[in-house]
Amino acid sequence: MTSANPSPSSMPEALIGVLGGSGLYAMEGLSDVEELQLNTPFGKPSDSLRRGRLGDAQVVFLARHGRHHSFLPTEVPYRANIWALRSLGVRWIISCSAVGSLQEALRPLDLVVPDQFLDRTHQRPCSFFGEGAVAHVSLAEPFCAELSKLLCEAVEEVLPPERHLHRGGTYLCMEGPAFSTKAESNFYRSLGCDVIGMTNHTEARLAREAEIAYTTLAMVTDYDCWHPNHDAVTVEMVIANLKANAATAQEVVAKAAAKLHQLRPSSKAHTALANALMTAKEHVPAPTRERLDLFTTPYWGPFN
Numbered sequence: 001m002t003s004a005n006p007s008p009s010s011m012p013e014a015l016i017g018v019l020g021g022s023g024l025y026a027m028e029g030l031s032d033v034e035e036l037q038l039n040t041p042f043g044k045p046s047d048s049l050r051r052g053r054l055g056d057a058q059v060v061f062l063a064r065h066g067r068h069h070s071f072l073p074t075e076v077p078y079r080a081n082i083w084a085l086r087s088l089g090v091r092w093i094i095s096c097s098a099v100g101s102l103q104e105a106l107r108p109l110d111l112v113v114p115d116q117f118l119d120r121t122h123q124r125p126c127s128f129f130g131e132g133a134v135a136h137v138s139l140a141e142p143f144c145a146e147l148s149k150l151l152c153e154a155v156e157e158v159l160p161p162e163r164h165l166h167r168g169g170t171y172l173c174m175e176g177p178a179f180s181t182k183a184e185s186n187f188y189r190s191l192g193c194d195v196i197g198m199t200n201h202t203e204a205r206l207a208r209e210a211e212i213a214y215t216t217l218a219m220v221t222d223y224d225c226w227h228p229n230h231d232a233v234t235v236e237m238v239i240a241n242l243k244a245n246a247a248t249a250q251e252v253v254a255k256a257a258a259k260l261h262q263l264r265p266s267s268k269a270h271t272a273l274a275n276a277l278m279t280a281k282e283h284v285p286a287p288t289r290e291r292l293d294l295f296t297t298p299y300w301g302p303f304n
């Protein structure tokens with residue numbers, strides 16, 4: 001079924017959002033699927049959102065690059081994606097992403113649940129705020145610790161013994177689309193970064209502003225280009241390893257959704273704006289207030 005911007009009151013809440021990255025363009029196992037083509041104050045999302053049931057949990061899936069992989073990391077409409085998920089009631093996001101490894105011990109096919117970021121992007125909108133409304137959320141802990149813990153437990157129930165899960169690590173977010181030079185790759189290693197990708201920091205930062213808890217299931221696909229005994233990363237390499245990982249990713253997400261559905265832990269992310277809003281609502285221009293209403297209602301009251 002396809003529908004355009006259903007009224008929020010007519011929708012069952014979908015609390016868990018899954019963002020599929022490179023190689024993950026659909027969510028196997030999602031049943032009773034509705035295809036939702038949404039419009040947002042920040043433009044159109046990357047694709048229709050697919051809302052359905054995963055076991056007992058209500059889940060919304062969105063392919064961040066579009067189902068045909070049409071958006072560069074720079075071009076992904078991150079704000080529209082996050083706004084659309086939040087408008088469907090999502091308060092927990094599991095991002096599934098391909099990453100390069102910057103450390104010997106993180107081997108292709110290993111899984112990593114990072115806990116920090118270093119941001120090297122420079123060409124994308126990275127805030128819902130601006131145009132007369134200023135907010136400064138905390139990003140000291142950019143991933144939700146509770147959600148990451150639950151995701152790790154799900155991974156451990158699913159992962160075969162020969163594969164490894166690494167809890168924690170710093171995700172270097174580069175602009176792309178070209179991969180790094182050796183000098184850059186070695187520089188990121190010297191800074192202590194663990195994995196490298198092109199999407200997650202932008203998303204996590206916007207999710208925080210939208211008061212959505214965010215975590216990442218990072219699937220190692222290559223050793224980037226620093227490793228003397230491995231070829232430099234190519235798309236072919238990434239896709240081959242992702243294909244080998246796709247089934248695992250789907251199983252992990254299903255397990256994590258089941259846990260989340262039962263536990264629904266609270267997250268500091270859910271009140272991220274409580275101490276972040278600087279501008280008094282009276283001084284915010286009406287169009288800006290309207291655009292932010294989805295996030296600011298608890299603090300500023302409803303716009304209309």
Ligand SMILES: CSC[C@H]1O[C@H](OP(=O)(O)O)[C@H](O)[C@@H]1O
Nearest residue numbers: 021022073097098197198199238
């Ligand atoms: C296809 S390799 C580079 C591409 O893969 C990663 O995408 P995602 O984070 O959506 O899984 C990386 O960030 C780049 O966008």
Ligand SMILES: Nc1ncnc2[nH]cnc12
Nearest residue numbers: 098099100196197224233
């Ligand atoms: N080496 C790499 N650099 C950036 N993004 C990636 N995604 C997968 N591998 C990557």
